[in-house]
Amino acid sequence: MSEKLEQLKERLGEVADITRAASVLGWDQQVNMPPQGHEARGQQLATLSKIAQEKFISDEVGRLIDDLKQELNGAETDDAAMLRVAARDYDKAKRVPPSFIAEQAIVTSAAFNAWVEAKGKSDFSIFQPHLEKVLELVRKYISFFPPADHPYDTLLDDYEPGMKTADVKAIFSNLRPRQVELIKAITSTKQVKADFLYKKYNEKKLIDFGVDVITRFGYDWSRGRQDKAPHPFETTFSVNDVRITTRYELDNPLATLFSTMHESGHAMYEQGVNPSYERTPLASGTSLAVHESQSRMWENLVGRSLPFWEHFYPAFKKAFPAQLDGVSLKAFYKAINKVEPSLIRVNADEATYNLHIMLRLELEIGMVEGRIAVKDLPEIWNSKMQEYLGITPPNDAKGVLQDIHWSGGSIGYFSTYALGNLVSAQLWEKINEEIPDLSDQIRKGNFAELLAWLRKNIHQHGHKYEPQQLVEMVTGSKITPEPYVRYLTKKYGEIYGL
């Protein structure tokens, strides 16, 4: 390894160490921290983040990157990929002045507090002036970058490298009418019964069942753990320490189980990254959409499938005999896949979920283009909900105020959730081609070959390939909605007898 490459790696390694130390502090904040610990913790996190940023955008790192670009020019090695990612991140980070980051921290901190209050009181006017400031900052952020085909491209690229607004719009335009049509067909037929899912389920038993399931999936407990937290999430401290959290919701008990499967999908991705990428910019999943494809695959394509429950239902019913008394496997399977247009994105079923995303994307693009004023968001939100899902929120708390993202300045994030769904189905078709008896394996509770396929084709590469490049390499085409539409149509056609 050239001396300069070694120097760059050592510097990036330090940045990675600090960033991951900050992740430990963030995890602890959610999982363990006593109530009064917040202020000092916020200060400690701010300091770590500042130091990581300073160390990363140092002139020396810039010089090393420039020199190495010539040395590694055109190479297809891991080092060349590492350099590409480092150079891209460096360029982005250099464009954003520290004063902007400080301003953003202040604005989003106030916006977050206002959002909490606004949501609590279901009063958008409390949040409106803050969101206007956030939007101003977002526009300012865009101005630091060279003009793109569309200003929204700059935002999207932070979450989904290489993805263009036009691509996402094309994918969603193709998808939307077909999902709307499917939902109409479903809602006009006889509804399935699901009340038994909302009885009281013992929390510990549910969590234990989830632990058994993801152990079978292949989540490696010697390199991870699960704790309770207010919101389920996955976090990575190293390839050998990838943790998840879960929670118990009284009014939606089975969410504990499905969210554990979901987070295990994120975690197995991170546990599967090539260990030689540790402490480099390649050491994590390549994008939010590809990450979400993994979590959704284990949660939905596996965890909400009939073969999965053919294996697990007897044990599940044994764990909850009173709740599931007289409920057949088929009835249970239908219930956990019940389609019902609903107000809240995070509770949406597989068939309606993407429509929630499309609505948000249109609003975000409209705001960034200046076509949609912040003050008009509630009205536009409600009319789009009616158009796409046939329901209208009774108030802003259950409408435009439901998501945290905008309060933190995360504009450009939402579409990765829907893209993740598409990628999960696209990979799933490929996997089933290459593992023709996958359903039988799942029916036997055997996930080893599935995980091995994902490790080999997706996980190990970490950040080496851009998401579109990776999806094309593996499936033969860039992200496309067709497999997802085929998947939905087949699955819900069978469930609802369409």
Add this chain to the structure above:
Amino acid sequence: MSEKLEQLKERLGEVADITRAASVLGWDQQVNMPPQGHEARGQQLATLSKIAQEKFISDEVGRLIDDLKQELNGAETDDAAMLRVAARDYDKAKRVPPSFIAEQAIVTSAAFNAWVEAKGKSDFSIFQPHLEKVLELVRKYISFFPPADHPYDTLLDDYEPGMKTADVKAIFSNLRPRQVELIKAITSTKQVKADFLYKKYNEKKLIDFGVDVITRFGYDWSRGRQDKAPHPFETTFSVNDVRITTRYELDNPLATLFSTMHESGHAMYEQGVNPSYERTPLASGTSLAVHESQSRMWENLVGRSLPFWEHFYPAFKKAFPAQLDGVSLKAFYKAINKVEPSLIRVNADEATYNLHIMLRLELEIGMVEGRIAVKDLPEIWNSKMQEYLGITPPNDAKGVLQDIHWSGGSIGYFSTYALGNLVSAQLWEKINEEIPDLSDQIRKGNFAELLAWLRKNIHQHGHKYEPQQLVEMVTGSKITPEPYVRYLTKKYGEIYGL
């Protein structure tokens, strides 16, 4: 506040943030980390420690300290105290070259592994060459500093600022014959029965009882928490997040309870530091001995006292009726205070504990002076054990290899444990003068006035005063063994009818 003072505080604040972030990582490593997380965590901790050190010994910090020394010269303010501590730490840190720190990390890491193996096989020869290297490094460390009255002073000063080897020797010379005499008197009289302490006690009930006790003491759970870990310890992330750990030992179940009281003493000290000292070098206890005085006070002077158990014994007996069937309060009180010369320091009772320390101090001073060769340690250890405690270790694992300290290069540390015992008794006499009905308060389970006294006289000051200065301010004299001897003589005189 002058601009330079503000600048210095901001820099020291960053260093404090990084150091405390490292403490979070260290705590997590003991409490939560999955087995395979060690390597990356070690790397992350090394990076944080390196950055904290670099930031602290920067030329700019040095210039600010120098400039402010003139500005704050002679002032008695908190800022002046902060500057004194910062200047002292800076001077120490500057003297030690980074190359030495790196070498030390390598040598002590190997020495630790050798110690684990040597202890496991009870074979000192495995550890000997490593301890020789550690000792070489310790001598080299001393050489970085100006000559002191005694070379060991330099080591001692790192743990007990301002304390001299001659002072400690004088204190211990005064104390040793009197403790030896007391132990002889005790062991030649009728022994107390304590077998019921070593029955099987339910772990959860013991931990719950400990939680109740320290809640009553005044440990603030809104600013802390207790977890299980392989070794009990206290750790501070901020004045508002001070955590403790406990463990359950099958062969010594009640240690769970006493170690919880012990750690709560450390924790209440840290919780009581003036919050305005946060992110400055004043924001923690002033020395190991004063820290230990707090933990020992709550564990021994409170937790092993008759009034304490007059209050708690009924509830304790109710929690463990089978184990304590027929055991009177007096019998229980005598049992938990049973004096018995034993091999292992950490299990030693109040009357014998200090002798374990004196033995170690003599060996350390001998090694540093060059009078004692590492290879002769086992023999000298064993003969001193016979001389002080009348017993001889059957092997090195239960003798010279029992403590972890030397393997990590911590030479100079041990005496602070014994000094902590002395300070606890010295403070206790003063407290009982000022709160004449303290025993009655404890008998009623009321610790509020005691904690308030400690907060006011000790805790709030954090690192503002050097330990000897603080002890003298509060009790009228520097650290002296007299109160401890009076305490032991009275307590054990009553228990053993001497």
